Amino acid sequence: MLYHVFMDVTLPRDLPADETARILAREKAYSQDLQRSGKWRHIWRIAGQYANYSVFDVQDHDELHRILSGLPLFDFMDIRVTPLLRHPSAIREDDR
Known part of the structure; x- marks a missing residue:
């Protein structure tokens, strides 16, 4: 099944920079593995926002x-x- 997914990210301003960096590195690896598997078919950044439109299969x-x-x-x-x-x-x- 195909799904259109909108994701809007709001990181806490008081989240320590090193923790933010760790979370973002894990997020990138996880999402890229899903893209390679074909489950995360498309990901599009929304200009001016920390958000994306994605298509999952x-x-x-x-x-x-x-x-x-x-x-x-x-x-x-x-x-x-x-x-x-x-x-x-x-x-x-x-x-x-």
Whole structure:
């Protein structure tokens, strides 16, 4: 299943810089592993915000929940999820 996911990050201003750096390094490694696996198909930064629009390709709601709740930045995110379905007028066969 495909999901459109909006993630907006708000880090606490009093979070120590070394802890922030550790969390961000873990987040990058985790997200890049998911991208390599094909589960995190697209990630787009939103200009002027610490936020992104992403597309996930996973088995079901439970798998998406496990992935999102495993994000090292999860506790600092506002996340909105929209399930996506193939449009009947779409001409590309390689998108599900």
